[in-house]
Amino acid sequence: MEQQFESTGELERLHRVVVIGSGFGGLFAAKALKKAPVEVTLIDKTVQHLFQPLLYQVATGILSQGVISPPAREILNRQKNTKVLLGQVTGIDVESKIVTHHVGDYVTHTPYDSLIVSAGAGQSYFGHDEFEEFAPGLKSIDDALELRSRIYGAFEVAELLDDPEEVKKWLTFVVVGAGATGVEIAGQIRELADRALKRDFRKITPSAARVVLVDGGDQVLAAFGPNLGEKSKNALEKLGIEIMLGQMVTGMDVRSVELTDRDGHVQTIEAHCKVWAAGVAASPLAKMLADQTGAEVDRSGRISTNPDLTLPGHEEIFVIGDMASLNDYPGVAQVAMQGGKFAAKQIKRRLQGSADEPAFKYFDKGSMATISRFRAVTKMGKIEITGFIAWLMWLFVHIMYLVGFTKQITTLGHWAVAFVGRTRGERTVTAYQAMAIPDLLRARNIADIDMIYEPPTEHAPETTEKPRE
Numbered sequence: 069m070e071q072q073f074e075s076t077g078e079l080e081r082l083h084r085v086v087v088i089g090s091g092f093g094g095l096f097a098a099k100a101l102k103k104a105p106v107e108v109t110l111i112d113k114t115v116q117h118l119f120q121p122l123l124y125q126v127a128t129g130i131l132s133q134g135v136i137s138p139p140a141r142e143i144l145n146r147q148k149n150t151k152v153l154l155g156q157v158t159g160i161d162v163e164s165k166i167v168t169h170h171v172g173d174y175v176t177h178t179p180y181d182s183l184i185v186s187a188g189a190g191q192s193y194f195g196h197d198e199f200e201e202f203a204p205g206l207k208s209i210d211d212a213l214e215l216r217s218r219i220y221g222a223f224e225v226a227e228l229l230d231d232p233e234e235v236k237k238w239l240t241f242v243v244v245g246a247g248a249t250g251v252e253i254a255g256q257i258r259e260l261a262d263r264a265l266k267r268d269f270r271k272i273t274p275s276a277a278r279v280v281l282v283d284g285g286d287q288v289l290a291a292f293g294p295n296l297g298e299k300s301k302n303a304l305e306k307l308g309i310e311i312m313l314g315q316m317v318t319g320m321d322v323r324s325v326e327l328t329d330r331d332g333h334v335q336t337i338e339a340h341c342k343v344w345a346a347g348v349a350a351s352p353l354a355k356m357l358a359d360q361t362g363a364e365v366d367r368s369g370r371i372s373t374n375p376d377l378t379l380p381g382h383e384e385i386f387v388i389g390d391m392a393s394l395n396d397y398p399g400v401a402q403v404a405m406q407g408g409k410f411a412a413k414q415i416k417r418r419l420q421g422s423a424d425e426p427a428f429k430y431f432d433k434g435s436m437a438t439i440s441r442f443r444a445v446t447k448m449g450k451i452e453i454t455g456f457i458a459w460l461m462w463l464f465v466h467i468m469y470l471v472g473f474t475k476q477i478t479t480l481g482h483w484a485v486a487f488v489g490r491t492r493g494e495r496t497v498t499a500y501q502a503m504a505i506p507d508l509l510r511a512r513n514i515a516d517i518d519m520i521y522e523p524p525t526e527h528a529p530e531t532t533e534k535p536r537e
């Protein structure tokens with residue numbers, strides 16, 4: 069039976085600000101309210117602050133998940149006017165100004181005077197949600213650990229096999245989406261194969277792995293412009309990554325991916341390990357708010373806001389970050405952080421009786437993406453930088469924005485191990501994560517894994533049978 073709670077706080081007489089999401093937008097909004105005479109309630113379904121730009125390093129065993137996802141309540145533990153609640157927000161009633169959130173059967177209703185919604189975006193499979201099972205995206209720690217299991221697991225399975233054709237299928241990695249995430253993960257899989265795993269196997273040659281980067285568009289890193297896109301493509305090809313542009317993914321199963329080009333030519337790549345790094349879909353909370361306020365949602369499900377990030381007829385509701393659509397601002401961390409600070413400042417101005425700031429303006433500090441160790445691309449306005457200098461800039465910026473001094477030091481250590489050395493410090497794959505390797509273990513739990521063991525009828529050392537269909 070569902071249990072109902074009314075959340076109450078000692079500071080209830082103060083102006084109540086509810087922040088949904090402890091990502092970049094939500095966390096920066098909450099922090100900017102530190103000294104304000106308000107009661108802040110930060111609600112998130114994970115209560116971590118996830119540093120998404122380094123998720124690909126968790127997926128490829130460079131960093132541990134703890135380094136990039138500190139608990140929000142630890143970050144805010146000195147901020148006395150703020151409490152953090154675990155909960156999946158399932159309802160926002162804009163008339164009665166109440167947010168409803170769940171943890172299992174426990175339901176909590178939290179009232180607000182001002183609301184900041186920063187619930188981000190998930191993966192979009194462009195109407196093919198059935199692909200998700202075969203090609204996980206990279207949006208959460210769960211995704212990164214599942215991918216880690218699939219990537220390392222593919223090398224493990226290949227080592228067991230005798231049939232060279234089967235080995236090839238396990239050593240083919242297809243990354244869909246040639247934006248920053250796709251480029252970074254493809255680059256790291258290539259480095260794994262060529263450097264980190266070089267000496268670890270006896271039967272297979274990891275460097276024989278094939279890494280294919282696929283995109284429906286005409287260029288790699290489209291957001292960086294044609295010049296950097298071309299340079300990045302060349303650098304990736306030099307590393308040994310196959311780039312296939314103008315190709316749409318039209319089919320997928322456990323063992324293969326089907327691509328169709330603009331002329332309708334179809335080809336199939338046999339690959340067990342696929343990664344989806346294309347397309348985003350805004351949090352469903354955007355649609356929920358749009359239905360109640362009359363605001364529009366775009367094709368990615370993002371809600372159109374007023375110029376000051378509020379919703380029509382509801383100046384007390386701010387929507388920021390990846391789930392908001394304003395002036396074609398990109399879905400990047402800086403837009404979310406600056407939006408969070410803007411919303412917090414606006415609330416403070418109102419409490420002081422000052423006039424509202426009429427519009428949020430995003431200040432673009434530039435974009436960057438890594439291609440491999442010691443190689444990155446950076447774009448700051450008209451300035452374009454590539455190579456080692458760009459990589460040093462990338463390193464500095466990412467260390468600077470990681471939350472917590474100990475996490476920064478730990479990360480530098482892991483980077484030294486992976487980039488100067490050749491090992492990966494975080495290769496652990498638990499039994500539960502190993503279940504993400506389709507074909508190898510179709511079992512649903514550990515008990516089933518024991519049950520699928522059948523002793524061979526004849527003694528045949530080191531022969532591995534194909535899985536039963």
Ligand SMILES: Cc1cc2nc3c(=O)[nH]c(=O)nc-3n(C[C@H](O)[C@H](O)[C@H](O)COP(=O)(O)OP(=O)(O)OC[C@H]3O[C@@H](n4cnc5c(N)ncnc54)[C@H](O)[C@@H]3O)c2cc1C
Nearest residue numbers: 089091092093113120121157187188389390399400401404
């Ligand atoms: C793999 C990857 C790499 C990236 N690399 C870069 C980069 O290099 N540079 C860059 O600028 N940007 C990068 N981005 C984009 C950047 O991370 C986002 O733009 C930014 O995180 C958006 O902030 P946000 O607050 O809108 O959403 P998020 O940071 O995603 O936070 C949303 C929060 O809301 C919570 N939430 C969602 N739904 C609910 C709900 N119903 N109830 C409660 N809580 C909920 C989530 O748990 C999450 O904590 C990357 C993104 C990804 C996925």
